Amino acid sequence: MSAKPFPQLSTEQEKELTTNLLQWTLGNGLVMYPPNFETYQANTAPITLFPTPIPKTSFIRAQEVQKLFNELYINVITKDKNWFLSILEDLSKHDADFTGKLFEVYKKSTKLQPLSLGLFRSDYMVHQDTNEIKQIEFNTVSVSFGGLSTKIGQLHQYLNGTGQYDDKYNYKYYDDDDEIPVSTSITDLAQGLADGNLHYHNGENKKSTVVLFIVQPNERNCFDQRHIEYALFNNHGIRSVRLTLEEVGENVTVSQDKLYIKSTMDEVSVVYYRSGYAPSDYDINPEKTWDARLLLENTLAIKCPSVLTQLSGTKKVQQLLTKKDVVSKFLPNASEEELSKILSTFVAIYSLDEADDDSKQAIELAFQTPEKFVLKPQREGGGNNIYKENIPPFLEKLDKKDWGAYILMELINPPLHKNKIIRNNEIYHEDIISELGVFGTTLFNEETGEILTNKNAGWLLRSKFSTSNEGGVAAGFGCVDNIYLY
Structure with a gap:
């Protein structure tokens, strides 16, 4: 079964929908505080x-x-x-x-x-x-x-x-x-x-x-x-x-x-x-x-x-x-x-810790085909990951002993x-x-x-x-x- 396309509305209909949507969110708590x-x-x-x-x-x-x-x-x-x-x-x-x-x-x-x-x-x-x-x-x-x-x-x-x-x-x-x-x-x-x-x-x-x-x-x-x-x-x-x-x-x-x-x-x-x-x-x-x-x-x-x-x-x-x-x-x-x-x-997820048997392969992948991977630290929350072509230069800036703090994950x-x-x-x-x-x-x-x-x-x-x-x-x-x- 294929998915239905998204609703196709006229400009006027979308404007009315947006007004109703915004007022519903404010009336029902689908909200966040703005910056400052x-x-x-x-x-x-x-x-x-x-x-x-x-x-x-x-x-x-x-x-x-x-x-x-x-x-x-x-x-x-x-x-x-x-x-x-x-x-x-x-x-x-x-x-x-x-x-x-x-x-x-x-x-x-x-x-x-x-x-x-x-x-x-x-x-x-x-x-x-x-x-x-x-x-x-x-x-x-x-x-x-x-x-x-x-x-x-x-x-x-x-x-x-x-x-x-x-x-x-x-x-x-x-x-x-x-x-x-x-x-x-x-x-x-x-x-x-x-x-x-x-x-x-x-x-x-x-x-x-x-x-x-x-x-x-x-x-x-x-x-x-x-x-x-x-x-x-x-x-x-x-x-x-x-x-x-x-x-x-x-x-x-x-x-x-x-x-x-x-x-x-x-x-x-x-x-x-x-x-x-x-x-x-x-x-x-x-x-x-x-x-x-x-x-x-x-x-x-x-x-x-x-x-x-x-x-x-x-x-x-x-x-x-x-x-x-x-x-x-x-x-x-x-x-x-x-x-x-x-x-x-x-x-596939790889360790970059030198003590890990698979780390040598992981390091080769990180440098040879970085476009297939994301590098993740031991952290939660958005904004911490390193993606694709940014991985090799990021690793090169780190001391090799600190690579073990990251994992390499297939995208x-x-x-x-x-x-x-x-x-x-x-x-x-x-x-x-x-x-x-x-x-x-x-x-x-x-x-x-x-x-x-x-x-x-x-x-x-x-x-x-x-x-x-x-x-x-x-x-x-x-x-x-x-x-x-x-």
């Missing part, structure tokens, strides 16, 4: 006018493997800890200023709370040669746009249902809501935090404690986070408090290893990180921010994620998990069909679609490529490996101009999109 904002100001988030086609088979496969990926990363942390810690020890030497400091926090921590909460997201592109999804990365900390993903699905369903995509009779352009489904990520991610609160109280449904959101200063994407916060309260009666890492030391207190908000003495059940995933989150005031991370780690509050869980999302771990024998080791109970499904999502060849993107009241009509993210939540015991919850939690589609290498929406590279299944 005042707190009363909000802009429509960068979004697409129409949903973008994704093959239904690709979407289903991404849904099918999410819980397997959740389990895989849990088992990396818990089933052979010496192996995992040796990887982190080595990475700490290559990336001392960030991975090394996170690992130091882990080593200094008293590990009072064995439970760790994961709000994860696995990101894919459709490889157009085969229509298979191929994994870009697995994110273990501060996964974003679960809130806005639900909102743009609701927007596109509204525009379709009210006939604004039809150029003649105000009929639905897409046949039914199943073709342009709404992500359940707001409610599902809030449920994940509620699961953490529940197990903090040993299975009792108590609402006396709060969830502490650790956020960036002047967070432009706070509405995405707020939607989850509001659902946490509306659906579960659990309140939230927001602090930056720099504010933690002065605003919390610890008594008998329990974490409290100093001003109200509310007990914190879950610390939810929407910050702390990049060096810039600590560079504001390194002493305060790194001390804050250790302080929080050294409490009985359940961390989402713990430092060790965050470190499982390093690109080195992702590279090692493309090997069948490693995946089989950490998913011993998976069927051959399940292993085949998860392995089918991988592209995916996604299909192009000529959708329309609206950003700051300007409409762009260009070829775009799209990235599908599938959310998952899981609560597990880092000491015993027991998995208490493991769930899918909705999805996200982000798109960007095909001429842009990077894809971060908040970083200014892309937009929030919605899926049209065909």
